[in-house]
Amino acid sequence: MPFALITLVTVVDINVPPDVHLGPFLVAAPAMAASFTGPRMTAFVGAVAVLAQALVAAARTDLTDLNHTYQIIALTLISAFVTLFAHLRERNEKAVTQLRSVAEAAQRVVLRPLPVRSGPLRIASVYLAAEAEAQIGGDLYAAARTTDGTRLIIGDVRGKGLAAIGEAASVLGAFHALSRQEWRLPDLVAHLEVSVAPDQNCAFHEGEDGNGTDAQEIAESFVTAAVLDIPDGTAELRLVSCGHPPPLLLRAGEAIPLRVRAPAPPLGLAHLLVSDHTAETFAFDVGDTLLLYTDGVIESRDRSGDFYPLPERAASRCGQAPDSLLKSLCADLVRHAGGRLGDDAALVAVERLPAPGGDTRVTTAG
Template sequence: MTAPEHRDARAGRGDARAVLTWLPAGVMTVVAVADVIGGPGVGLLPLVSLGPAFSGLIGTWRRTAVTGAVALLLCLGLGVYNGLFDTRRGYTALVSVAGVTGAGVAAAVMRGRREAELASVRSVAEVAQRVLLRPVPRSAGPLGVAVSYTSAAAEARIGGDLYEVVASPYGVRVIVGDVQGKGLAAVETAALVLGSFREAAHEEPDLVALAARLERSVARELNAEKFVTAVLAEVHADEERVVLVDCGHPPPLLVRADGTVEFPRPPAYALPLGLGVHGGEPPLPYEVRFAPGEQLLFYTDGVTEARDAAGTFYPLQERAGLLKEPDAQAALEALREDVVRYAGGPPHDDAAMLLLRYQRG
């Protein structure tokens, strides 16, 4: 979610909270006016208890208690004005307001405790999210780096997609992947893959060995029905080339300096990580020229499989012109916003993008 979207969402929540804050007072005012106009025969006095009832749903227990006290005074005043304390009606109304106030205070106390627990859990989750998908470096030598992640889960910052950039002794190494499935299980698998990659990227001499190590890590933890598609890259900027290994993942998008676009595809796709028990050929590395002024976009299928109202997939190749923006992060955000507009709303799948831009000297 972009900064303007965050501001709009906060403004909308602020307006709704303001309405709910004044709702108890408004309800009691309407009931009081209607009772005065209608007279004692209308029987609206017990409805004053709606004030503390609404307050218990949205306010603190202190606010609910104050609202209840005001409701009791209002009920007492209206009862005296209408002469209802000559009968049981006035006392019944007072008991009703007092009972609802007590229930509202209890509800507010329990809701406050739940909200405090939720805030604690959310803070822990946010820390875990930052550890899992930590910020990537904005630059690595002559490379500019930008990332974008949109989770399909409401209020979540991460899901089953993953990315990382590591400056290793063998060059700048990158992984972008997509875990099968969704939810906490997918997040756990993503954490496993990223942890293995961050360690192995500094130790394994080539990408095939790195992919094999990731395969072993995933296979140890997952059953044979779970898998992770991933593309690994090793950038040698001084040699103007990038080595790629593709494990069942969509190929990256390469934007040449002259604006032409291509998808460098592997000579043969390897099985996704975690499916090595089924056999298959080992991944084959392949090289692509990567020179100053060019861009390499890695993405997950949440981008290319976004559909418009007619069910047509997002035309990533046609939208590559959005990456002309001088600032790499702004270019990636423009592309992300275009995907959301194309799909007509939030994504139905996690969508991650990582942009490498070979900056001119």
């Protein structure tokens, strides 16, 4: 396009009446090249444009004509300027590419892929980040293998941005470490609470912006979470809910919310509210699918302000494999939200398959 523009302007400028000058349009060629090519090609386009302006001057008058002399000088200076711009743009793009690759690697470390198989369970997960160029945010999920089953956590950190990612990383790290010790589920959640609870001895600390953050603001940090234990050998699951939306059990065309009778407060708030962590048991038989999600899913609104009806949409997709179920739900959710989510959204689907004859190995995607 830049060379076609130079050719067109040159031919027309030579053939128009003497009082018409189209040479200034040649500056568009190097400016156009600087927007999508490197500095060398931009400089080459600029040199070609200057030569074309000199050709026009020689054809119409001569190179010493004052008007054409100033046009050549101006075109040379502008070409040098946009070449410098192309150099800076290319350097910044390389830096952004490097930062993006580092950020993607860090995000993959924080939010590890869930196993495709864990004993008799088939698992799929998806994360939809609200922020551009982000793969994760304040939502979290993880799975851990125990000697006789699988443990899962899904949660949502209050807030957004880097602070929420850091809090999510803290919870996930504690979950993996504690699951390896195979605590009872209520004890595991109690230890997670300790890992999230603010330091009450710290009355003041420096925030990311250099401003002080007092103890009240620290205390407002919390994480809603649902922690589950799914044994291999029995058709049930145990659930501790810490202020998180109830999982949905998909069975026979229905989406049944698993509501606990005594939910615990969100992680990080137990020091403000007196409550025990109690695990409640629900049936989870072969062929059932468990759907875990964060509030970014159910609080997504369409143009008329209606929330996304997850139970209805999930019930209509009973019988689908976990990966197909999540793919279908995510496409439907994005359509409902008009193409852009207002908050991070995470979903995990778990299907119980027939027991694989004592084989409890975990097969991981990729």
